[in-house]
Amino acid sequence: MKIEFDVVVIGAGPSGLSAAYVLAKKGLKVAVIEKGEYPGSKSVMGGVLYMNPLKELIPNVVQLLKESKAVERNVIEQNMWLVNENSVLKIGHRNQKWKEKPNAFTVLRANFDRWFAKQVEAAGALVIPKTKVEDFIKNGDGKIVGVKTTRPEGDVYCKAVVVSEGVNPLLTMKAGLRKKDIGAKDVAIAVKEIVDVPEAVVNNLFKVEGDFGATIEILGSWSEGMVGIGFLYANRDSISIGCGVLIEDLRRKKVKPYELLENMKNHPAIADLLGDYRNTTKEYLAHLIPEGGYYAMPKVYGDRILVCGDAAMLVNSVHREGSNHAITSGRLAGETLLEAFEKGDFSEKTLKSYYDRLNDSFIIKDLYKYKDLTGTIEKNRHFIEIYPDMLNNAATKFLDVDGTPKGEEQLEILKMIRENRSLGGLTLDALKLWNSVR
Ligand SMILES: Cc1cc2nc3c(=O)[nH]c(=O)nc-3n(C[C@H](O)[C@H](O)[C@H](O)COP(=O)(O)OP(=O)(O)OC[C@H]3O[C@@H](n4cnc5c(N)ncnc54)[C@H](O)[C@@H]3O)c2cc1C
Missing domain, CATH: 3.30.9.90 (D-Amino Acid Oxidase; Chain A, domain 2)
Structure with a gap:
């Protein structure tokens, strides 16, 4: 018997589940194929999950998440510690507003992904765990018409595929959308x-x-x-x-x-x-x-295929934002396919609107903004090697009460800074940083 769906989604992470949710809510026949024992069983995240992208998908999501205990704690304070061998400089922000209006929750992905998959099933999609997609099925014209899975008689046919396979882009490469595997610097x-x-x-x-x-x-x-x-x-x-x-x-x-x-x-x-x-x-x-960002993105659309989340390199490592990009890209992929179903046209020309939507969203705007930052830091190792140490030493000198008059203390701090970095070097570093994030 030929197994047929409107859309096959590969991977039940945040990106795949979001795409499936949007499509299933509108009554399309969707299969989400996940190689893990259950959604989330293979997932790892820090993890801070931002609420905004999920609210756009499920308006009462905060209440549902709290009731189901699928999230851990509502983050009301965020800190940055700069450390050297012996000391730490702490910068933090705590906001009462986040108590009433949660910005982010800490999560354990095994719990969160399972909860999300249940919402997707309730919307009407079929989530198929313990099944790996190995390749695409193509017709005589070379167009994708389905996927081959590890199940016996496991060929699944469809009109379009959403690739949300995560960081290891094997199928994205098989589809010809990424020319070579991601490099060690990405x-x-x-x-x-x-x-x-x-x-x-x-x-x-x-x-x-x-x-x-x-x-x-x-x-x-x-x-x-x-x-x-x-x-x-x-x-x-x-x-x-x-x-x-x-x-x-x-x-x-x-x-x-x-x-x-x-x-x-x-x-x-x-x-x-x-x-x-x-x-x-x-x-x-x-x-x-x-973490390759903007420069390392693959082509994210083709005839009958879209690529979302980590598979599309959509991580903003500066702001530890990955899962929210995954959710938003999945939603945008779902909305693009809804339009394609209305038109009855799944060609690359029609599906390009997914890329346009990504471009108009905060995702590509942010990735573009930070496109040179990692490269700048890689080429200027002293940002990591010198500055945290220098700031800690300056704080120690400033706060140590050892009988040194304050004027002398400040001169000693300036001297210590100059020994590590000249005034010209400091100015150049500030310019380099500014240029790579402006
Ligand atoms: C240590 C760590 C900390 C992080 N911290 C944060 C954080 O604090 N905040 C944040 O927003 N982001 C964080 N991220 C990033 C975030 O986890 C990812 O950006 C996000 O999970 C991407 O979602 P995704 O759906 O694209 O991919 P994934 O979550 O990786 O999901 C892909 C799914 O596809 C399945 N799959 C793969 N290939 C196949 C196949 N062939 N057939 C069937 N199934 C397949 C996998 O089993 C997996 O379930 C962190 C990542 C790591 C590793």
Whole structure:
């Protein structure tokens, strides 16, 4: 028997599920094929999930998420820690507004993706787990008319395919939309542990209560000069702690990702915060993050095919925004296909409007804005190697009360800054940064 759907979505991550939700809500026959045991079983994220893209899809999503306990804590405070070997400079923002109007929740993807998949099923789509899409089925003209799966007699036919396969773009390449695999400078490897911490202790450590939570991003000495960021996120009764660096950097430095995480966990600021809870690991996870940005995007549309989320390289690593881009790109792919169904035309010409929609959205605008930032930092390692250290040393000198008159203290700080970076160097760095984000 020929199995036929209107649309096949490959991958039940945030991008695929969003596309499926939009299409199924309008009555189309949609199959979401997921290779994992269940949606989310293979997913890793820090993870901070922003609400805005989901609200555009499901208006009462915050209430539904809270009722179902599919999210961990409502993030009301975000912090950035700049560390050197012995000290930490902390910058943070806490906002009462976020208590009433949540901006983001911390999540564990195994819970969130499963919840999202249930909403997609309730909208009418069929979610098929434990099944891998291996290739496309093409007709005599070379047009995609379905997918081949690992199931016996598992060919599934359709009018259009949404590729939301995540960071490993095997099918995107098979479709000819990406010419070669993503390079080591375009992808970061992230390792993460979920450590068991009683709810009351999480509240105490992050100075929050009830369902509220906080996040900490960590930049500086732990990454040994590699381009990377660490994080500590408050979950309900656990903490997510992890870090990610570019694969190219790891290869160059010959360091293992888990060594870096240990490095970070042993930093005095983190050791002081977590104490023995650093060793209550209940899950250890590793995953790739596509960080190539604007320049590394594949072609995202073709005859009868669209590419969303990580498969399309839609991650803004500067703002740790990936899942929200995935959700929005999935929605836009779904809306593009709805129009194509109305017209009865699934040609590349019609589906190009997905790319136009992405271009008009914050996603491409943001990726374009930061397109040169990683390159600038890669070429100017001292941004990571010198500045966190210099700022910490300046703070120590400023705050150490050791009998030095304040005027002398300030001169010493200026001298210390000049020893690390000349006035010309500082100005040049400011210009380089400004040029790569303006
Ligand atoms: C450590 C880490 C921390 C992160 N932190 C954040 C954060 O705090 N905030 C944020 O917004 N983003 C974060 N991200 C990024 C975010 O996780 C991704 O951008 C997001 O998951 C992309 O969603 P997606 O649907 O495109 O891909 P994925 O979530 O990767 O989903 C792809 C799905 O496709 C399935 N699949 C793949 N190939 C096939 C196949 N051939 N057949 C069937 N199924 C297939 C996979 O099993 C998977 O379920 C983080 C990522 C990592 C690794």
